[in-house]
Amino acid sequence: MAELDTSGGGKHKGGKVRSKKVSTRIDLTAMVDLAFLLITFFMFTTTLAKKKAMDLAMPDNTVKTNQLPVAATRSMTILLGSHNKLEWYMGEPGKSAPTVDNYGKDGLRKALIENGKKVAATHAAPDNFMIVLIKPSDKSTYENLVSTLDEMSITGVQSYAIVKITPMELGDLQKNNIY
Template identity: 70%
Template sequence: MAELDTSGGGKHKGGKKVRSKKASTRVDMTPMVDLAFLLITFFILTTTLLKPKAMELAMPDKTEQHDQLPVPASRTMTVLLGSNNKLEWYMGEPGKSAPTVDNFGKEGLRKALLDNYDKVKKESGGKEMIVLIKPSDKSNYANLVAALDELNITNIQEHAIVDIMPVEVEELKKQGLYQ
């Protein structure tokens, strides 16, 4: 509460002219601080916290043996995830086509996916391209998520996450992506 202090300050001495009294004001800040803390508490308790976004990922049960269907090499693009936020991709079987070192993003993996998707669709008579993502021991989880995001952006439905083969690890080492 604000209060007004009207005391003159000193004693009146006889014979002197009395001056008008100075009004000193003092503002009590306690209610305003209380209100500020109440508002802060209210907004903290009523805001919704950011919920983590999760990506749907269905993985097969490792205890059950499933018969694998043969995958035609002509429709397959393999993406090897290496270190330093780099990747390597090739079409077909390992060792039969030259791998391309690329990065993530619009001008990297996305462009390669779109170009190869159109090429495979023309050559295979309208069949979909199959993308195999093979993370290495030196890649990180963010790179796997980035690769899956690029697949979602390009709307490629047929893809799988599979184990990397030793031949492919050697290829990553040759390109300096297995450090």
């Protein structure tokens, strides 16, 4: 509530007639109540950032199944190293030179798209998609694995698997100083 203070000014004996000084005092209680009501309204009505999750089906390791043979020219292996670096190669380990790369659109994403197109162009219709093997090392971070899985989703890779890294592949990572 606004209040007006009418005291002050007044007439003095034998002096000039002066106008009254009016001072105002504003009570802001209602304004503060309204502000808190608005804050609580917006807190209850807005949704906070929802966690994003990717479905990942992991096989049961206790059950041994027969594996179907896959042409080595259809497979791409990604080795996750340290310092946000990775190494990838097409085909079998040791038969093709690995390429050291990074994450993102100019690194892993570009390699996935280019190799996927090559596989699709060289294979017959039912087998014209690339299979990607993701092998994280113990020096890679969880963020690197999630970034790799995101790239699989972005590039539309149909078939990929997370498998254990071999000692020979660890040697490749050490040789390229990313282990």
